[in-house]
Amino acid sequence: MDPVQPPQDSPSPEQPPPPPRQGWPTPGQGPAPGPYAASPGPYTSPPPGPYGPYGPGGPGRPGAGPYGTPQQTTNGLAVASLVSGIVCCLPPLGLVLGLIALPQARKRQQKGKGMAIAGIVLSSVSCLLLILGLASGGIGEAWRSFKEGMDEAAAAQSPFSLRKGDCFRVDGKLETYTTDVDTVPCTSPHEGEVTGGFKLSGFTRWPGEDAIDRVAEDRCDRTNDAYALDTWAVPEDALVYYYIPTKASWRAGDRSVTCAFATEKAPLTASLRSDESTLDPHQLHFLRTVNPIDDALFEEPEEDVDTDLAANKAWAGQVHEAVTSASSGLRGHAWSGASAKPVSELARKLDAAAVKWKKLASAKDANAFWDVYEEAYDALSTDFEASSRASLGLTETLEDSGEKV
Template identity: 60%
Template sequence: MPYTAGPYAGTRLGGAGPAGAPYAGAPGSAPYGLPRRTTNGLAVASLVAGIVCCLPPLGLVLGLVALPQIRKRDQAGKGLAVTGIVLSAVSCLLLVIGLATGGFSSAWSDFKEGVDEASRSKSPFSLRTGQCFIDDGKLEEYTTDVTIVDCDRPHDGEVTGGFKVTGHDKWPGEDAIETIADKRCETVNAAYALDTWAVPQDVWLYYYLPSSQSWRLGDRTVTCAFATEKKPFSGSVRSDATTLTADQEHFLKAVNPIETVTYREPEGDPDEDFTGNKAWSGEMLAAIDKARADLGQHYWPGASTTPVAELRQELGAASKKWRELATASDVDAYWDAYDAAWDALPDSADARTALGLTGTPPEGEGTSA
């Protein structure tokens, strides 16, 4: 049987990165070295001017002009430019006086852009829940810089939360960290985006992890996110208690477990793993029965009353078909009941639409509950 990856599918990581740099997980990522980049000359000049202190305002201007150039040309030297800016900041007043003469009209535009760039550029370590970002490393394995942007603008990812790894006195190894991140971030993402149909098709589970080097410096933070390696997406995917009505939240918490279990269908078909497939179909049956019960325990107002009631009836019919699958005596009986069970899963689009939720799943996804 085909295996379908879900929106919270895990990621695969590997390799070693620069000291102190978090490494990131993304679908299909593979270990490789960081590409060699040229260093921006203005960034170097800014640092030198800031250190020598002969012309502090010059160091500030050079640093702020260098930042947008570094971003546009994908150069190194961002740290040099920021350091030069800090060392020269005490002469901001002199810089304003110089700009007022009109002699730096061309540099003023880059100056303002540089100020904005400096304020929005962050380390992945400093990302916070709800922030949308552009990964300056193009979501490659090791990332040192991300740029915070408004979620209405195109972006590579959105932070869903994070946690600290505990229970390990020593570096547990990349595999152990990845295993923890896969499980914990799946839970974090699921709670952050209850309206899973509103998550674009190519947006997946993603996370930034401590490296072995940063671990030695005390870093224990895993940052969870939704992100894409393909075309940037616009708009927030957040749909939790802070953005949903009580009716919307109750509905999604009732039906989402069905969707989650569908993604756990064993890769091996019943001929290869009858026990595993039968256990999974039992989980599906339990999720369907619980969703039907949970929907029946809530008052559904207005336009949602009828479609939710119809959905409950359809879940009842689906339960009978999945019970036949879950209690199949052998492989042949399992296959006989398999298609009918899947076909019985109801389409919840009408109920979702009536509740003001996303009524169309991402392209390529099914429309079952």
């Protein structure tokens, strides 16, 4: 069935029918060709624009066309005055901006009169409160409370944000995973002191805590030794401690290991640091010369000489080498007047001790080893070292017992 056509006026002979619109079908024709042709039918009309035939404002209203009236703008100073009055950070500024904005908005026929007035009122109230606070001292008290809160927040840190030389307290036990520590002055009671740190390398993926522990234990042991050269000042219960990445923090890119001395017994009340930053050249040379003796002694085999003679003789040889080297190092340094004599006496006693350790290292059997063992140890008595330490201003007491040696 053909579409029903509405009645049309017949054109008069004097007025021929108007020609069809370009691109639109005439009655009886199909749709115009092309991908965007209008649907057929006599009621089809050209689609209006997105805002209709009158533009966005509609007839008789301001719009985007050339004949619309311009929109009224808002005065920027009035907005700034209101914002300044609300936040109360600079009350005089909000008051001044509001007083300038009122005549400016009126002259330019802008909006914002209400905002300017509100800004003036709020800023005036803020100014009054500021004056009262200064007069009563309330502002100073508030600032002190704010500063104390900021200081407390700054002291709370992640273990991985600690730096070398920081002393800290731990919220909880050291053996458990810790997320927060509080830095404190080293003269205040504290559980730990950071000796340094390093970045893990050589792992392409999460290696597991055991693998990280092995690396951290070795490197932190050496880090702590370099940080506290005056080993006599380190309490016996201040052990090597470290913070390592967790599996979760590893995924986020964390590779930091933080080394420290830490204790859960009697808290530390002074810094344990004794390195290039705290020692003079004489103290530094003395400790670097004699400390290898203690390091060598510490490497004594777990198996006794009856079980492993070779290992014990090799260890005795390492101690002999450390003692001989220390004696030579002490003699090769120019000591000050106060320390020259006790250091010279220490070098002489080390020479005598070296003889005992050489004999121990060359023992033919276990019995011969045991015959010299105690004599060799006695030859390295700490009594010999105490006077030299005293003359150099180093620690004279062993912190594990608290008794003078």
